[in-house]
Amino acid sequence: MNHTISSNESIPSAKKKIIVLGSGPNRIGQGIEFDYCCVHGLLAIKECGYEAIMVNCNPETVSTDFDIADKLYFEPVFWEHLWEIIELEKPEGVIVQLGGQTALKLAKKLHEKGIRIFGTSFDNMDIAEDRGRFSDLLKELEIPYPQYGTAFNAEEAIEVAQKVGFPVLVRPSYVLGGQRMRIVLNDEDLENAVVSLLKHIPDNKILIDHFLDRCQEAEIDGIFDGEDFHVMGVMEHIEPAGIHSGDSNAVLPAFNLTPLEVTTMEHYGEKIARALDIRGLINIQFAIKDGTVYVIEANPRASRTTPFIAKAYGVPFLNIATKVMLGANMLKDFKIEKKLDGFAIKEPVFSFNKFPHVNKELGPEMKSTGEAIRFIKDLRDPYFRKLYKERSMHLSK
Structure with missing residues (x-):
């Protein structure tokens, strides 16, 4: 029984x-x-x-x-x-x-x-997550973005790539950490990348973006309460485009962008937050080339850099953002005072010593396993100068 x-x-x-x-x-x-x-x-x-x-x-x-x-x-x-x-x-x-x-x-x-x-409604979060819907929104808002297309097989991918122009960034939709993301230069490499992608992630929609080569990458984290938009921080990546944001050293605040470029990023950030009716957090990734600011993507949530910015500036941004999500407070209820003497550098942490056979070359697929924070007084700091010199050497290749 x-x-x-x-x-x-x-x-x-x-x-x-x-x-x-x-x-x-x-x-x-x-x-x-x-x-x-x-x-x-x-x-x-x-x-x-x-x-x-x-x-x-x-x-x-x-x-x-x-x-x-x-x-x-x-x-x-x-x-x-x-x-x-x-x-x-x-x-x-x-x-x-x-x-x-x-x-x-x-x-x-x-x-x-x-x-x-x-916080933000599901449909508005999905617009940010869905590359097609998000690009349509950027077009409507008259915000520049890299040309893109979608495909479900290698043949369609080649057609899209020829339309948007090589080099292209190939990636599956709705994945974490740039998983299986590749930069390709020709039809043959594109076909191989798509076949490999579909083998590991069957039936996935493939996104193909024109890759903005040799451009500067930056990002902002912000909070929107329906009325006011607060930029928590503007971070400029030291590594050039093509290195995943999680693997890049990033400097807070921006150190080499013009005031106009920074203001444009903040302006685009607010336009996107208003259009998506964000309640709480949003992270937006940018590429800057020849003075034009392009939006790469938006994440309608906390990003990995949100705690970094909160610690660097000494402001409880997550506490503030959560109360905004709950509707308990508006941004104007908080007195936000940022305190940072100099610059804060976000350093990626890698665990290659534990995985000796892993390819250590960095690219659009993330490989870092964490991050650390380093404070410097000014841009003459030897550590920063070494990083920036390595970036210049990388760009000259």
């Missing part, structure tokens, strides 16, 4: 609850930086009077410490597990902006089930 025994040690409280989704196990493209975001988000939720519930499955992170959230579900950040938790806890809603791409990918399911997503 079979007896089905079910038990549940989780007893929901009567308090209003908010769930924060973490980023799961550390991996290239999505690491410990998002743990900082989740921890500060949880603390902000508590300050707003809600019960803060954390869903994550990484024992190495502070967000899964027993005393950070009011309640921790140490579960994989997969839909099946999340739905069971939601059914039990009946939260006011879920925050997906703090846990990187893993959390963001669950927004569609939450939207379909009618679960409230705090």
Whole structure:
């Protein structure tokens, strides 16, 4: 005689609850930086009077410490597990902006089930994630962007590449850390790249962008509350275009861009945030060539550089952004004072010593496993001069 025994040690409280989704196990493209975001988000939720519930499955992170959230579900950040938790806890809603791409990918399911997503709506986040829809938006806003096309096989890819012009950047859609992204120079290399991509990620839509060679890359992180747009920081990459942003040394604030280029980036950032009706965080990547500022992509969530900027300037940006997502505060409620004497450099951290047979050549597919921060007084600093000299040598090749 079979007896089905079910038990549940989780007893929901009567308090209003908010769930924060973490980023799961550390991996290239999505690491410990998002743990900082989740921890500060949880603390902000508590300050707003809600019960803060954390869903994550990484024992190495502070967000899964027993005393950070009011309640921790140490579960994989997969839909099946999340739905069971939601059914039990009946939260006011879920925050997906703090846990990187893993959390963001669950927004569609939450939207379909009618679960409230705090902050930016699913449809507006999807416009930023979908290259076709996002390029249409940029065209409407009269913001420059690299010519692009989409394909589902090698034959279509060659047609698109001939239309947008070589060199092209080939990548699958909706992936993490530039996975299987390649820069190709001719039809033969393009065909090989597409065949390889479809072999590893079948049925994926392939994005083909004209690659802006020998240009400067930069990015901004911002917060938008529906009225005001605050630029947390403008970071200029030391490495040239073609190196993934996660593998680039980046300087805060920008050191070699003209005031007009920086102002243009901030202006485009605000236009995009307003058009997407962002509530909370947004990261936008730019390429600057011959004085023209091009938008490469927008991430409607916390980026890996958000904690870096918060620490460099000494401002609790994640606390502020979470309260904006919840609708508890507007940006004008906060007195934001940035304190940085000189410059902060974001240094990528690599683990090649643990993976001796991995190709160490950097490109559009991310290889770093973390990042560190270095403060310098001015641009005469020997460390910075060495980095910039290496960049100049790279460009002259």
